[in-house]
Amino acid sequence: MYKGKIYNDYLCRNLIYFCMKKFILLLSALLFSEFAAYAQAGTLDLTLDSDGIVLVNPANVFDNAQDVIVLPDNKILMCGTTGSAMDFDMMVVQLNEDGSYDTGFGNNGVFTLSNTLGSDFAYDMALLPNGNIIVVGAKSLSAADTQFAAWVIKPDGTLDPSFAGDGVYEYNNDSGEEYVYKVLVEGNDLYLIGVQYTPGFSYNKIALQKLDLQGNLVNTFGINGTANFSTSNSDQFNVTSGAYLTEGAIAVCGDLYNEATFGSSPILVLLNLNGGPVIAFGNNGLWQGSGSGTYYDVEYSNSKLIAVGTNNFASTVSRHNLDGSLDNTFASNGVLINGVGDYSCYYDVILGSDDKWYACGTTSSGFMVRDYVTSRISLDGALDATWAGTGNVVTSLGASFDDAYGIGLQLDGKVVCVGLTAQDLNDMGVVRYLGDNQVAFVMGCTAADACNFNPNANVNDGSCYFIGDPCDDGQANTINDAYNANCACEGIIGVEESEAIHLSLYPNPASDVLTLTSNISGWGKMQIVDLTGRVVFQNNQLFSANQEVNIAELPHGMYSLAVTFDQKQAVITFIKL
Numbered sequence: 172m173y174k175g176k177i178y179n180d181y182l183c184r185n186l187i188y189f190c191m192k193k194f195i196l197l198l199s200a201l202l203f204s205e206f207a208a209y210a211q212a213g214t215l216d217l218t219l220d221s222d223g224i225v226l227v228n229p230a231n232v233f234d235n236a237q238d239v240i241v242l243p244d245n246k247i248l249m250c251g252t253t254g255s256a257m258d259f260d261m262m263v264v265q266l267n268e269d270g271s272y273d274t275g276f277g278n279n280g281v282f283t284l285s286n287t288l289g290s291d292f293a294y295d296m297a298l299l300p301n302g303n304i305i306v307v308g309a310k311s312l313s314a315a316d317t318q319f320a321a322w323v324i325k326p327d328g329t330l331d332p333s334f335a336g337d338g339v340y341e342y343n344n345d346s347g348e349e350y351v352y353k354v355l356v357e358g359n360d361l362y363l364i365g366v367q368y369t370p371g372f373s374y375n376k377i378a379l380q381k382l383d384l385q386g387n388l389v390n391t392f393g394i395n396g397t398a399n400f401s402t403s404n405s406d407q408f409n410v411t412s413g414a415y416l417t418e419g420a421i422a423v424c425g426d427l428y429n430e431a432t433f434g435s436s437p438i439l440v441l442l443n444l445n446g447g448p449v450i451a452f453g454n455n456g457l458w459q460g461s462g463s464g465t466y467y468d469v470e471y472s473n474s475k476l477i478a479v480g481t482n483n484f485a486s487t488v489s490r491h492n493l494d495g496s497l498d499n500t501f502a503s504n505g506v507l508i509n510g511v512g513d514y515s516c517y518y519d520v521i522l523g524s525d526d527k528w529y530a531c532g533t534t535s536s537g538f539m540v541r542d543y544v545t546s547r548i549s550l551d552g553a554l555d556a557t558w559a560g561t562g563n564v565v566t567s568l569g570a571s572f573d574d575a576y577g578i579g580l581q582l583d584g585k586v587v588c589v590g591l592t593a594q595d596l597n598d599m600g601v602v603r604y605l606g607d608n609q610v611a612f613v614m615g616c617t618a619a620d621a622c623n624f625n626p627n628a629n630v631n632d633g634s635c636y637f638i639g640d641p642c643d644d645g646q647a648n649t650i651n652d653a654y655n656a657n658c659a660c661e662g663i664i665g666v667e668e669s670e671a672i673h674l675s676l677y678p679n680p681a682s683d684v685l686t687l688t689s690n691i692s693g694w695g696k697m698q699i700v701d702l703t704g705r706v707v708f709q710n711n712q713l714f715s716a717n718q719e720v721n722i723a724e725l726p727h728g729m730y731s732l733a734v735t736f737d738q739k740q741a742v743i744t745f746i747k748l
Contacts, residue, residue: 213547213559215566216585216603220270224568226592227264227599229253229272229281234262235591236599237294238519240304241579246273249577249589249599250293250306253283260285261293261308263324264599277328284322284330284339289314295412297356299323299384303331307351307363310341318343319351319363319380335386342380342388344397346370349378353413355421359384364413364423367399376401377408377423377440391445398446402457409435411480414471418493419444424466424478427459437466437480439491453495467518467532475501479530481516485509486532488517488548502552509554511544511563512536518590519578525607526550531575531588534565541572543602545588557607566602569594575602622658639696639711639735651739663738672734672741676720680746685720687732692716695736702729722747 215223227249228234236251245268253262262283265276272280284291289311296306303323310320319342323334330338343349347370355362360381367378377400381392388396400423401408407428414422421442426435437460441452448456464482466489471477475498476491486509490501497505509515512534520530527547534544543566547558554562567573575590584606592600615628621635636642642660644652649662675688691714699708699722707725714736722730725747733742 210605211559212557212584212605212607213545213564213586214605216605218269219601219603223603224566225266225270225601226568226594227266227601228596229264229279231596233259233597234599235576235597236264236589236601237576238296239577239579239587239589239601240296240298241581241587243582244268245581245583245585247579247587247589247601248296248304249601250296250308251599252290252292254290257290257314259290259292261291261306261310261320261322263293263296263304263306263328265328266601270601275327280328282324282328286311288312289317291320292317292350293322294350294352295354297354299356300359301384302326303334305354305356305361307354307365309348309350309365310339312343315348316343316346317348317350319349319365319378321351321354321361321363321382321386323386333385340382340386342397344378350410352410355413355415357415360389362413362415362421364410364421366408366410369404373407374405375408376406377410377425379421379423379442379446381446393446398442400440400442400448400456408438409465411466412468414469414476416441416471416476416493418474420449422469422471422476424469424480426465434463434483435465436460436462437464437478437489439466439469439476439478439495441493441495451494458491458495465516467516468520470520470522472522477520477522477528479517479520479532481514481532482508484514486511486515486517486530486534486544486546488520488528488530488552490552500551507548507552507554509546509563511546511565512542515544517544517546518574518576521578521580523580523584523606525584527555529578529580529586531578531590533572533574533590535572536565539572540570541574542567543573543575543588543590543600545575545578545586545602545604559604564604568592568600568602573600575600581606622654641735641740651735653735653738653740661738672736672739674732674734674741674743676732676743676745680748681722682748683721683723685722685732685745686717687720688717689714689734690716691734691736693736695734698733698735699725700731700733 234253236249240248247266250263252259265273291310293306293308306322309317311317321340323331325331347368349367351363351365353364363380366375368375379398381389410425423440427438428435439458441449466478466480469478478489488507490498515534517530517532531545533541535541546563547555571593573592575588577589579587586604588602615625616623616635617631618635642652644660644662652662655661673690676685
């Protein structure tokens with residue numbers, strides 16, 4: 172009687188895979204440990220596509236990313252536009268943590284919604300309480316008439332028809348252009364923040380709408396669900412973002428263009444939850460800076476408003492009190508001016524769990540040359556020199572210009588910036604940086620139910636083994652060795668062939684359901700393994716003479732079905748059509 176008679180071919184095939192995998196993982200561990208020992212916060216994360224940078228252009232046209240959400244599983248979700256002149260479409264892309272397309276989302280990682288009437292644009296997005304994604308922007312009715320638009324997408328990258336009837340909310344106020352630049356999700360309320368242009372003119376006013384989670388206008392907000400803000404019928408407001416205040420108000424940021432000076436100055440507007448101005452803020456709800464520039468994003472924290480942008484020369488971070496005045500305890504008289512290169516600008520800012528602000532944007536180092544800039548700033552408004560050595564990190568994605576429009580944080584402290592890189596056409600540019608708690612990689616088994624679980628490990632090295640998994644107890648006279656309930660490798664003394672497990676499957680090949688016939692009855696373990704040795708299904712279950720095995724969700728290919736019962740094992744091969 173020779174050892175492992177029935178399971179021998181299966182073990183041999185996977186032993187080769189296991190050894191190769193262990194070698195690669197060991198090499199990776201050595202490289203990562205060497206790298207991690209000297210890595211500083213703000214250093215490019217080489218686990219993202221091997222260099223920390225990914226260029227995304229699924230259709231080889233003009234693409235750009237406007238916003239990013241880092242999901243709890245560290246997948247990267249981006250929204251923006253794709254297409255060519257006069258025919259852009261909104262686009263959402265989801266990447267795996269390593270930078271590859273998440274093929275389980277949309278169409279191989281990409282969701283687009285074409286519109287033959289004109290161009291559509293996606294500017295911002297947020298997660299809804301049920302896990303769906305709301306994306307906001309504008310949808311064209313014609314080349315000169317865009318309307319407010321919001322799309323709700325399920326986690327698999329398909330429209331949710333329970334929102335606004337078909338997954339798409341549209342609102343056309345008049346024959347002029349209307350754009351949504353920010354969405355705020357507060358409990359069961361959705362606030363859309365944007366701009367409304369006067370038909371035939373360049374004048375525009377701030378526009379907000381309030382929806383419920385089903386995509387219906389809340390008529391008690393503003394006038395029939397829509398609120399506008401302007402100081403005259405010739406205002407030229409540029410709206411870029413907004414924030415929700417727990418005190419019960421909504422802040423809007425951007426700039427106000429002055430035709431007399433041909434320049435713009437930064438603005439903040441504060442509205443109450445009925446859509447009217449907060450009179451005590453600034454001048455009847457409007458704060459306007461005395462100098463030139465733009466606020467591109469605003470956030471709220473500790474009863475203060477943080478606004479980032481540019482003074483048309485350097486990046487700026489400002490902190491405002493709730494009456495609109497600058498907070499003089501922040502930076503220098505309320506404003507941090509951070510000159511990086513010949514020109515720089517921040518487009519997005521986010522507060523980390525470390526109570527530090529992270530801002531991303533662009534910096535110019537010459538004619539038609541711009542690069543991503545990412546900075547870390549303390550709560551009192553000082554650049555944090557522990558971030559990349561100076562508080563700023565500049566990253567070039569190519570020889571032309573790069574603008575970072577959105578920033579997101581992983582739970583482990585890594586920082587993700589997305590935007591536009593003008594290389595071959597325009598691509599979505601994704602960059603990830605290490606955080607403070609990314610300076611050590613501990614390889615090991617991270618599965619809590621594994622026999623060799625390592626509570627100190629933070630990177631799974633593929634070494635996990637479980638109760639019932641095959642092993643070798645080192646005894647020549649035993650067969651069907653497996654880890655027992657105490658996680659000890661144990662075999663049984665050789666048995667006659669008549670005592671072996673006999674399996675058969677029909678139909679084989681099959682597309683949806685297999686019928687498994689065996690000579691066993693009782694509790695055992697079933698595994699389905701693909702040709703790479705990866706376990707794609709595993710379950711402890713009650714076996715009988717005949718039972719169904721659902722394979723509908725498996726990709727096409729060849730698989731091995733392994734059954735472990737009473738310290739005996741058997742394997743049979745099948746093909747999924």
